[in-house]
Amino acid sequence: MPLRETNRRIRLRRTGRVPADARVRHYDELAEETQVAIREVAEGPWTIPETGDLDDGDVVKFTDYYEVRAR
Template identity: 80%
Template sequence: MRLRRTGRVPTDARVRHYDELDEDTQVAVLELAGRPRTAPETGDLDDGDVVKFTDYYEVRAR
């Protein structure tokens, strides 16, 4: 998966807050936020979900 900073949240997107995520997913978000990197998908996030962290990040499946 990748995270892409987004300025708008689609109305049909599931928004997840960082502190609601399990520990492994939090580590992945921390590593991916703002960096052009990929990580293995987690069971906690799906393609198109939005994570509220330091900004809003859209989850993209590889």
């Protein structure tokens, strides 16, 4: 899915705990454009434009578990 046209941005935060009510998204199930963004943002403290694949509070299983924070 493409990046959303909003002013919101997302940041990934490595987490060792996955909340029971969190939606867990596996990296290989995400759209290619979102995968590229995840690879970039997981390597540093950067933010990216909000994506259509991810919402605030989701958890992405990539090289580790990452919690999605949108603002």
